[in-house]
Amino acid sequence: xxxxxxxxxxxxxxxxxxxxxxxxxxxxxxxxxxxxxxxxxxxxxxxxxxxxxxxxxxxxxxxxxxxxxxxxxxxxxxxxxxxxxxxxxxxxxxxxxxxxxxxxxxxxxxxxxxxxxxxxxxxxxxxxxxxxxxxxxxxxxxxxxxxxxxxxxxxxxxxxxxxxxxxxxxxxxxxxxxxxxxxxxxxxxxxxxxxxxxxxxxxxxxxxxxxxxxxxxxxxxxxxxxxxxxxxxxxxxxxxxxxxxxxxxxxxxxxxxxxxxxxxxxxxxxxxxxxxxxxxxx
Numbered sequence: 001x002x003x004x005x006x007x008x009x010x011x012x013x014x015x016x017x018x019x020x021x022x023x024x025x026x027x028x029x030x031x032x033x034x035x036x037x038x039x040x041x042x043x044x045x046x047x048x049x050x051x052x053x054x055x056x057x058x059x060x061x062x063x064x065x066x067x068x069x070x071x072x073x074x075x076x077x078x079x080x081x082x083x084x085x086x087x088x089x090x091x092x093x094x095x096x097x098x099x100x101x102x103x104x105x106x107x108x109x110x111x112x113x114x115x116x117x118x119x120x121x122x123x124x125x126x127x128x129x130x131x132x133x134x135x136x137x138x139x140x141x142x143x144x145x146x147x148x149x150x151x152x153x154x155x156x157x158x159x160x161x162x163x164x165x166x167x168x169x170x171x172x173x174x175x176x177x178x179x180x181x182x183x184x185x186x187x188x189x190x191x192x193x194x195x196x197x198x199x200x201x202x203x204x205x206x207x208x209x210x211x212x213x214x215x216x217x218x219x220x221x222x223x224x225x226x227x228x229x230x231x232x233x234x235x236x237x238x239x240x241x242x243x244x245x246x247x248x249x250x251x252x253x254x255x256x257x258x259x260x261x262x263x264x265x266x267x268x269x270x271x272x273x274x275x276x277x278x279x280x281x282x
Contacts (some may be wrong), residue, residue: 104136
């Protein structure tokens with residue numbers, strides 16, 4: 001059998017990679033990877049930080065927008081705020097409550113020129129009254145409130161209920177109350193409001209949550225928190241918050257609600273501030 005004779009060049013091409021060459025390749029690859037990571041890690045970390053900050057801003061902004069939209073529908077003079085513990089120090093749990101109004105209208109104050117019509121009687125319990133203009137949307141469980149002046153005290157306070165009658169039914173032109181109800185004061189503008197239920201926003205930095213509670217009984221004093229299965233999480237990772245409310249004007253008809261919400265995550269925090277104008281003309 002003939003013998004295969006490989007020259008030196010052929011043998012060199014046939015041999016594999018030596019251990020030394022492999023170690024050198026690994027070392028060079030590690031050096032290149034380390035150099036590349038130095039340049040890539042910063043942009044990656046920057047992107048992650050920017051995404052986290054955007055998420056925190058979105059959480060706070062969405063929560064404040066929702067609160068602002070809700071508060072536009074509050075019954076005049078129904079906003080009340082309580083802190084636990086009292087004093088509203090840093091870290092306190094804030095409870096903001098208001099009465100949700102779905103609309104309103106004008107009641108008939110006197111008969112027309114022909115002596116017809118059913119005006120609202122303020123001298124005795126009234127079972128029904130005529131509505132002037134468009135009839136608002138009404139539903140079972142609604143209340144009719146007239147001339148609400150304050151969220152506290154025993155006079156003209158819908159939480160106490162001295163100016164809040166229970167809606168029973170309606171026709172195209174009249175509203176019926178059950179039982180018949182005597183409202184304490186007429187409205188200067190002959191207005192009434194339709195109240196659906198109470199709503200509370202509870203901000204608890206201890207649990208890191210901002211929750212919305214709704215559709216529970218209208219009671220006095222303010223429940224902290226209200227007992228209802230109707231609640232939902234509005235914001236998480238809440239580090240701090242504050243709600244303050246101030247009224248102005250000769251008759252306290254203008255209100256400004258100041259909302260502050262701080263969101264914290266991964267050692268960073270973002271704080272948003274918003275003011276809501278509230279009309280208190282009853």
